[in-house]
Amino acid sequence: MKEKALQFKQMEWWMVAGVFFLIILTNILGGKISIGYIGGNSDEMARYFSTIFIPAILFAAFYFMHMKVVPNYQTEHKIWKLILFSLLIFIVSWIATGAFYMGAEWGDDMFIPFYFAAVALYVGYMFVVSFLEKATMAQRNPNYLAYNISRIGALYIFLLIFLFKFHHFYNMIILIIYAIVIPSLIVIFIYNYFLVYRKKQKGQTKASKVYYGLLICLMAGTFFTIAAASGEEEIILVGSVAVALLVLVINPISNALFLKYQGYIEKLDKLNVQLEEKTTDLKQLRNQINPHFLFNALNTIYGISLQENAEKTAESIQKLGDMMRFMLHENTQETIPLDREIDYLINYVDLQQLRIETQENITIEFNRKEEHCKGNIAPMLLIPFIENAFKHGISLQKKSWVRINLRCLEGSLHMDIYNSIHRKSEDDPEGKHSGIGLPNVKQRLQLLYPTRHELVIRENDMEFFVHLSIQLTKP
Structure with missing residues (x-):
């Protein structure tokens, strides 16, 4: 009624x-x-x-x-x-x-x-x-x-x-x-x-x-x-x-x-419950079909690029496939091993380096110490900060840099990111779409690690800085 x-x-x-x-x-x-x-x-x-x-x-x-x-x-x-x-x-x-x-x-x-x-x-x-x-x-x-x-x-x-x-x-x-x-x-x-x-x-x-x-x-x-x-x-x-x-x-x-x-x-x-279950099953089948098709297509392109001796293209496709596999299979879980999250970050940074390695005015540094990186973490919690650094810190016309320091201590993770700032003009469509990455991840941190994280964000006219510390969940 x-x-x-x-x-x-x-x-x-x-x-x-x-x-x-x-x-x-x-x-x-x-x-x-x-x-x-x-x-x-x-x-x-x-x-x-x-x-x-x-x-x-x-x-x-x-x-x-x-x-x-x-x-x-x-x-x-x-x-x-x-x-x-x-x-x-x-x-x-x-x-x-x-x-x-x-x-x-x-x-x-x-x-x-x-x-x-x-x-x-x-x-x-x-x-x-x-x-x-x-x-x-x-x-x-x-x-x-x-x-x-x-x-x-x-x-x-x-x-x-x-x-x-x-x-x-x-x-x-x-x-x-x-x-x-x-x-x-x-x-x-x-x-x-x-x-x-x-x-x-x-x-x-x-x-x-x-x-x-x-x-x-x-x-x-x-x-x-x-x-x-x-x-x-x-x-x-x-x-x-x-x-x-x-x-x-x-x-x-x-x-x-x-x-x-x-x-x-x-x-x-x-x-209604049975209908929802059937609908969910159907969606899962569709979600399985589409990624498998895409992975097969990526594998085909990867093989072609090897035959043509396009090593950089092959490497890019391989890293992109690994990232997609991570997003499809592990992004749906509540927590994942920290080393899997770090692998995703490495693949992302490597792809960015392949894209801009010929640019002499751009510097990318990724320093990491993974000796004590044991524990679990919520998936896709670190990548928004790095994506933000590359999105707003890289310019093909001006001197740019992104410096990432990642280190693990016993039961905790610490990440520092420095990136140059290039202000977008009012006519730039990218300047009107700042995205929801940082607000979203801030909210997730408050919900998942309310008393077990520290987030510091600072900026000046030249540089943007992010510091994040998280107490990890034991595996």
Whole structure:
């Protein structure tokens, strides 16, 4: 109900059809005009048939208008068809209703009050529905819950108003059922679900029994109060029957429905889990296919470059393949051996050196002491600092340098990076995309090593400096 709009076209059809079915059925059985008093009285006979055919004509008009003409207009958007068929349905149903209305001597006014009231209610309902849709659905994030609840409420209220306007042509028991019994059953079901059934399911048996007893007392008290106020003792009998129905029928049926509903929800949850698992499996298969294809392509290019004696190209491809393999297989783990992270850094720096080794004004130094580099570390935690140094510290036109010092002590890692600074101009597209590498890695350090790291970043007009120390996790 929160995630999508309900199928109101079908709901409107079934609710209106249910009301007219009850009216026509009870009138056929003599609910409005008793069959026993018809006999040879033509006036009573005419009234009897009018109570059957007038509702049938109104229902037929509703069906053709609401289920045929309006959907056709919403599909084709031809206003002339809407006006033409609306007028045709209006005139035919008006004349047919008027014939039975005046023939049964319900009145002599051709402008039948209840008929025009019904037409006005239908038009008013359509305007209200349009307003509710624009108010709640014509947004970037539609409020489906508000729309569904408000539209159900509008449908019920308009049908209730129609029954009040149409009361001359049906037995009042239908209005009592619609205006009192159905809302009462809905309230009882909601009360029973949240305060009795749910608490029992949560193990709060005592509270569940208390709320169930309170419901019985409230129902009995309501009927007793009505009987005392009206002075009609029969209401007490009706209340006793209602309480008996609550205990023997309504409560068991509602519990059975709740159990059925819970079973459907559990099945739906299982199906969703299975669907997610299948989707994950499919994604994993796709992720396996694409890297394997790429690795095969890299191996092919690597073989070609060896045949052509392009040693630098072959070396670059090999290092790129190792880096990609690391990102695909080890980047998904929570922690990895530190030496694997360092291998990735070495491959990255080597690729950069191959790219710019002919540039005399660029200096790259990577000093490392790996004697004590034992332990585990979160993957891809060091590389953003080095990528940042090469991205902002290298210029092919100006003197540039990147100096990296990496050393390990017992249980800790220390990395210092110095790089030259070359300010980007405002017109340089690279200057507008600083990336999220450093902010991202800072956040990861705070989450993964909140009290076990030290990060210092400084810069001046010539140089950018980063110092990072991390206490390693034992393997």
